Amino acid sequence: MSPIPKNLIYVLNGPNLNLLGTREPEIYGHDTLDDIAGQLEDRARELGHEIDMRQSNHEGHLVDWLHEAQAQGAKAVILNAGAFTHTSIAIHDAIKSVRTPVIEVHLSNPHTREEFRHVSFIGRAARGTIAGFGALSYLLALEAAARI
Template identity: 85%
Template sequence: MTQVIYVLNGPNLNLLGLREPDIYGHDTLDDIAGRLEDRAQELGLEIDMRQSNHEGHLVDWLHEAQAEGARAVLLNAGAFTHTSVALHDAIKAIRIPVIEVHLSNPHRREEFRHKSYVGMAALGTIAGFGANSYLLALEAVAQL
């Protein structure tokens, strides 16, 4: 039975490739998903990649990941990283590992991005490596 890794993406990540490419790069979310799926297959894992601009969807998907027996969640919560007590609480409420993922390094950006409610609850954080942040997070999960 293949173990599933949920890869959850928050607001505005549907615009990757178009949105501020000097910060986020030229890869689209589909490009990232393709590379993740290829590497996951090599590792004997399966990717369930989702994106929503709505906080409640991300909360529901974290709960679903637990209920469906996912191995882990990779979570790029976008701007909700810095504002969402609801995501923090949802991560704390489930027993599966959550890895926080960011394309850019929030600590090298505006001051308001330095606080992460997601990071306070997540097992770990991988940030600042562009699209490769997702692959590095997948590798970390494979080692758990």
């Protein structure tokens, strides 16, 4: 078993983010999740960090991965919970239950969209939120995570 990197940052992605690049590109852009992962890996390496990027359409996976991030001693978690942002008390509670700082990230700005997207259960528990800058939101979150 290989040792856990000291500067590991988890990047967790929720439902439908596997469809980036084709799903509503006028809102979410043309970058795929793999494109974003490549950008993050390059910048993380420059910052002396390593990322562990994952995506699931299942709420429980995100909860388990938040717990795992703490157990593995991750420096931080960057979390785009997708639609679970506005519905998941379970993910909110998981964030509150771990000591690992969580940065909420969104490609679009939820406050400029439908009213039901204006409430974030994730943001109420996260260390901070970065939204509205497309794929750059992830890179900005990585910069913040590296400095925590």
